[in-house]
Amino acid sequence: MNKKKKKSYALTIVGALFFVIVGGCLMFIVITILDEFPSLLWGNSYDDIKVNISENIAEECKNLNIFNTAVCLRENVKSFYNYNNSNIGKDLTFEELKQQGGVCSHYSSLYYNAGRTLGFYSEEVTISYDEDTGHIFTIISNADGYCLLDEINIQCYKFVDGEVEK
Numbered sequence: 001m002n003k004k005k006k007k008s009y010a011l012t013i014v015g016a017l018f019f020v021i022v023g024g025c026l027m028f029i030v031i032t033i034l035d036e037f038p039s040l041l042w043g044n045s046y047d048d049i050k051v052n053i054s055e056n057i058a059e060e061c062k063n064l065n066i067f068n069t070a071v072c073l074r075e076n077v078k079s080f081y082n083y084n085n086s087n088i089g090k091d092l093t094f095e096e097l098k099q100q101g102g103v104c105s106h107y108s109s110l111y112y113n114a115g116r117t118l119g120f121y122s123e124e125v126t127i128s129y130d131e132d133t134g135h136i137f138t139i140i141s142n143a144d145g146y147c148l149l150d151e152i153n154i155q156c157y158k159f160v161d162g163e164v165e166k
Helices: 003-042 054-062 064-076 094-100 105-119
Strands: 121-128 134-142 145-150 155-159 163-165
Touching: 054 105, 064 094, 064 105, 064 134, 064 145, 064 155, 094 105, 105 121, 105 134, 121 163
Parallel strands: none
Antiparallel strands: 121 134, 134 145, 145 155, 155 163
C-alpha cells in the first residue's frame, strides 16, 4: 500500500471509531431518558414513592421482637392514619403523610423503611386488581416469623418446628 492509501485507510478507521463512540453515547442517553419517561409523563410509580420514618417511631419500637414491633408500628401509624386518595403518586415526607394522609403505597413505604431501620427483613408486595389498579403492603420477617403490615391492619405468623402458626 502506498502512503496515500494508508493515510486514507487510517482516517476511515478513526472516523468509524468516532461514530461508534458517539453512537454508543447517544444510545446511553436515549435509554436513560426512556427509562425516566413514564415518570416524567405520569408522575411517580408506586416503587418510587418513599416515606421515611420518624425518629420517634424508630426509637419507640426499637429492641422489640417482631410481633411486638408490628403492633408498635401499627399503633404509631394508627394515631395519624388518614387514607387520602388525592395523594396518589405523590412523594410525601413523614410530616406531610401525618398532616395530609396518604394511600397504601405511602404506608407500605413507611413500614418497609421502619422494618429495615429496626433490623428486620422487609419486602413490599404489590398485587393487581386489573391492568390499572392495585394494592401494596409490606412484610417484615426474621427467624421467629413474619408479619404483614397493611395500612392499619397486621397479621403475624410464627415459625414453630418448621411449621407456620398464626
